[in-house]
Amino acid sequence: MKVKKQMLSLKAYEPGKSIDNVKKELGLTEIVNLASNENPFGCSEKVQQALQAVSNYARYPDSRAEDLRGKVANHLRVSENQLLFSSGLDEMIQMISRSLLSPETNVVMASFTFPQFRHHAVIENTEIRDIPLKDGRHDLEGMQQAVDEQTSLVWICNPNNPTGTYVNETEIRSFLEAIPNDTIVVLDEAYYEYVTASDYPDSMELIDEYDNLLVLRTFSKGYGLAAFRIGYAIGHEELMSKLDIGRLPFNTSRFAQIAAQAALSDEAFVRNCSERNFEGLQQFYTFCNEFKVPYYPSQGNFIYIEPGKNPEELFQFLIQRGYIVRPIKDGVRITIGKKEDNEGLIKLLKEFMENETSSIKLTS
Known part of the structure; x- marks a missing residue:
């Protein structure tokens, strides 16, 4: 097969896990996808x-x-x-x-x-x-x-x-x-x-x-x-x-x-989505500041955080509990969702961070 040699160094685009696939794989009935930067409020x-x-x-x-x-x-x-x-x-x-x-x-x-x-x-x-x-x-x-x-x-x-x-x-x-x-x-x-x-x-x-x-x-x-x-x-x-x-x-x-x-x-629909997104970002900023999790203030409908552990470990922790995020490099990118979805994810993030702190104390 005479494929361009530069193609051999690449992989096809891998989208985030779909809701249906995660349900089948983990036997879950409810999934919240906060990995793909989709609009959680749908469209007009x-x-x-x-x-x-x-x-x-x-x-x-x-x-x-x-x-x-x-x-x-x-x-x-x-x-x-x-x-x-x-x-x-x-x-x-x-x-x-x-x-x-x-x-x-x-x-x-x-x-x-x-x-x-x-x-x-x-x-x-x-x-x-x-x-x-x-x-x-x-x-x-x-x-x-x-x-x-x-x-x-x-x-x-x-x-x-x-x-x-x-x-x-x-x-x-x-x-x-x-x-x-x-x-x-x-x-x-x-x-x-x-x-x-x-x-x-x-x-x-x-x-x-x-x-x-x-x-x-x-x-x-x-x-x-x-x-x-x-x-x-x-x-x-x-x-x-x-x-x-x-x-x-x-x-x-x-x-x-x-x-x-x-x-x-x-335009009213778009403005409403933007306003609710801004409110959602504040939820995550509050969490990050409380738990001293590094993050960047965001102008998008997502936030990138670095929890200090292997991001794949956090990803697995969350997906097992029905929340999909996107592990990238040293952190995870989280799409801003509806208020209740943000609250649910933040609750799990707190649990993850508290468990990490407890394990550090036990091994120190």
Whole structure:
């Protein structure tokens, strides 16, 4: 089998354990999934109402998603030709990587960020220059120093997944000023709807000023449409026309386009989800401060904590009791759920931490 040699170093994406699989595996009847950063409050009721009108399944969807394109352009106050739609942001990352990266280029990214950036860079056989985070945040100075004439692409996940930290307006402006105009800078704003920081960048304003800026957003998180797989990019028309060449025909379904239009029309639902997410974060901050568990204040719908033990041990402790979280590196990423789900998980986290403290005392 003559597979690209770089593929041999990779593994297929492994999603978090599904609720049904955990139920079967552990014989549990109730499972709370706080591992995948899904919206625990679902989606707007307007989505279900809109989908009831869908018919004639034999027809292909609108390849350019014209109706949705018009609504998103109006919502963001950008030109329709500044938009490109994809089957979730995973496909958009693939399209960008395929279009911009090659063995003759390099890509700059954080060393602890969304793994699909690296995954597709490896597939395109480009040089990867990953810069360690500083206090859980992108080290923009270090990333700037890593950029040279061969740098085709810079990834900035804002807020960063999995730490939830963000780059502010002043920082990103300084960075963009220092980057060559032929190097594309991508701001992945998948969690934009959850952001509450007052100094978070106005990326739509930045796009008007910087030709090499590309912004990614999705309907999977704040809008609660993860099952439909639809995201989009915003950038300058010339750049979008080039990226569009690498897009698969009919890459977003008619269902996804209609669902996204309906979701976009219900801003009150999104605001409510953001407010409840903020309240949920406070629950976890209180726990972490009480038990002195290291964490990063988050601008997403998740929190990354480092309990000081093997994260796999904590993961197993929680999953045996019906709660799924995501072990990553030295810690676990926890999706913010409904108030009662957060309370249930925090109760188990306290039990885990108290048991660890007791075992240390007994063995010391």
